[in-house]
Amino acid sequence: MGKVSVKEWMDNVIKPEQVEKYKENGKDFIDDGYIHELLLQKKQPDKQEIREIIAKSLELNRLEPEETAALLNCTDEELWHEMYEAGLKIKQKVYGRRIVTFAPLYISNYCVNSCVYCGFRGENEKSVRHRLTMDELREEIKALVKKGHKRLIMVYGEHPTSDVNYIADTLRVAYETKVGSGEIRRSNVNAAPMSVEDLKILKEVGIGTFQVFQETYHHETYKKLHPRGIKADYGWRLYSLHRAMEAGVDDVGIGALFGLYDWKFDVMGLLFHTIDLEKHFGGVGPHTISFPRLEPAVNTPFVEKSSYKIDDKTFKKLVTVIRLSVPYTGMILTARENAQVRNEVVSVGCTQIDAGSNIAIGGYSKDDPDHNRQQFILGDNRSLDEAIRDLAKMGYITSFCTAGYRCGRTGDYFMDIAKKGKVHHLCMPNAVLTFKEYLLDYASDETREIGEKLIEQEIAALPNDLVREKVLEFLERIEAGERDLYL
Ligand code: SAM
Numbered sequence: 001m002g003k004v005s006v007k008e009w010m011d012n013v014i015k016p017e018q019v020e021k022y023k024e025n026g027k028d029f030i031d032d033g034y035i036h037e038l039l040l041q042k043k044q045p046d047k048q049e050i051r052e053i054i055a056k057s058l059e060l061n062r063l064e065p066e067e068t069a070a071l072l073n074c075t076d077e078e079l080w081h082e083m084y085e086a087g088l089k090i091k092q093k094v095y096g097r098r099i100v101t102f103a104p105l106y107i108s109n110y111c112v113n114s115c116v117y118c119g120f121r122g123e124n125e126k127s128v129r130h131r132l133t134m135d136e137l138r139e140e141i142k143a144l145v146k147k148g149h150k151r152l153i154m155v156y157g158e159h160p161t162s163d164v165n166y167i168a169d170t171l172r173v174a175y176e177t178k179v180g181s182g183e184i185r186r187s188n189v190n191a192a193p194m195s196v197e198d199l200k201i202l203k204e205v206g207i208g209t210f211q212v213f214q215e216t217y218h219h220e221t222y223k224k225l226h227p228r229g230i231k232a233d234y235g236w237r238l239y240s241l242h243r244a245m246e247a248g249v250d251d252v253g254i255g256a257l258f259g260l261y262d263w264k265f266d267v268m269g270l271l272f273h274t275i276d277l278e279k280h281f282g283g284v285g286p287h288t289i290s291f292p293r294l295e296p297a298v299n300t301p302f303v304e305k306s307s308y309k310i311d312d313k314t315f316k317k318l319v320t321v322i323r324l325s326v327p328y329t330g331m332i333l334t335a336r337e338n339a340q341v342r343n344e345v346v347s348v349g350c351t352q353i354d355a356g357s358n359i360a361i362g363g364y365s366k367d368d369p370d371h372n373r374q375q376f377i378l379g380d381n382r383s384l385d386e387a388i389r390d391l392a393k394m395g396y397i398t399s400f401c402t403a404g405y406r407c408g409r410t411g412d413y414f415m416d417i418a419k420k421g422k423v424h425h426l427c428m429p430n431a432v433l434t435f436k437e438y439l440l441d442y443a444s445d446e447t448r449e450i451g452e453k454l455i456e457q458e459i460a461a462l463p464n465d466l467v468r469e470k471v472l473e474f475l476e477r478i479e480a481g482e483r484d485l486y487l
């Protein structure tokens with residue numbers, strides 16, 4: 001690159017004062033010893049205690065760490081079934097029978113870091129590197145829009161060639177590129193931690209949610225798995241979303257990569273992260289939580305060796321405990337999981353999934369799932385149409401709605417209505433409207449038939465006559481060719 005070497009660039013990324021200001025007595029909010037102690041203290045929770053905790057979640061209250069520790073340690077299958085049912089009830093209460101759908105878009109896989117589990121790590125010589133040009137990006141966006149997508153998560157490795165200015169340019173291109181009346185209406189970003197100044201630039205260009213996963217909250221394991229590069233700095237990453245909120249990016253997404261360390265510890269870490277964000281930002285925690293599981297990646301032997309990998313049954317349990325611990329937070333289930341697992345787990349409380357995903361760089365326009373250009377290998381390769389049809393068969397409306405964000409229903413406003421269980425009063429009608437657009441413009445005949453029946457059921461179930469009338473009017477206008485109508 002130009003005058004500045006990669007090394008010089010790396011030396012200037014981290015701004016220690018933007019980390020230290022959030023610490024208490026020089027310590028971050030993850031106290032490893034305390035988490036282990038809580039998990040030990042709550043080793044044998046009794047039935048009564050678990051049922052009281054479930055009742056608290058059902059009232060949409062966030063749990064305290066000792067309560068989450070008790071749920072994690074439950075060994076009674078009957079109680080687990082009660083928890084699965086409670087997860088579904090909470091989801092229905094807060095979000096209704098609605099799943100928000102998006103596509104991941106990998107933009108650049110150059111990376112200065114050495115995360116031992118990732119196919120993009122700098123020293124992986126088998127990884128074919130590419131950074132999309134703006135023309136290539138336009139082709140990717142067009143291919144996605146033609147399939148019916150409206151929401152993206154754009155993903156980048158950490159490298160000076162994909163710094164904040166490049167990310168801002170790619171966001172602009174994503175919003176500008178149209179195909180007929182089709183367009184991307186919300187672009188979330190999953191990228192490396194940034195400074196407050198850089199995050200303000202992303203806020204300016206209309207970033208959706210900014211996601212950074214801590215991977216594992218366990219300090220010592222984190223250190224081992226991130227031996228070099230900027231990502232070796234645990235604190236810079238841990239407070240990245242505090243900085244995003246400080247910069248005015250209202251919606252932030254936390255996550256842990258399960259399979260790196262003890263799953264119970266990392267669920268506790270996600271909860272402590274939520275609590276610390278709430279503490280600093282007037283009760284507003286993360287907008288979404290992600291819980292990817294470690295997947296095989298090209299030339300990445302760590303994945304096979306890790307002794308912390310979890311089976312499908314445990315995965316369902318951890319998703320359930322997250323749902324009960326933070327009842328009002330969005331939860332993202334990715335296509336790393338296969339279709340069977342996704343169908344099973346979606347009902348214990350997930351609110352968002354990606355579908356029709358291709359994570360090879362340039363993969364949508366070339367329709368080429370080249371494994372060497374992928375960060376890891378996907379488990380669910382259903383098309384968007386197939387995934388939507390399967391969800392519809394389960395009674396779920398796929399929502400492409402982005403109205404909430406464009407009307408300023410983000411951050412504390414969103415949290416407030418979510419905590420009161422009111423999101424679906426606006427969101428369910430809007431989900432129906434975007435689903436109708438999808439059925440008319442992009443769906444196969446089979447999906448359209450199932451989808452139209454579901455829309456009829458949802459309209460009949462709307463609790464308010466005035467809202468129903470408005471939705472019926474909008475549906476007629478959509479049939480007549482209008483688009484992007486929302487309440
Ligand atoms: N480079 C940025 C970072 O590390 O934050 C953002 C992009 S990274 C490509 C997105 C996420 O992919 C990581 O945060 C990590 O959780 C996940 N990931 C990495 N390797 C993985 C693997 N082998 N299986 C599943 N997920 C993986």
Ligand code: SF4
Nearest residue numbers: 111113115118120121
């Ligand atoms: Fe780079 Fe992110 Fe992969 Fe780590 S997880 S090697 S930072 S792309």
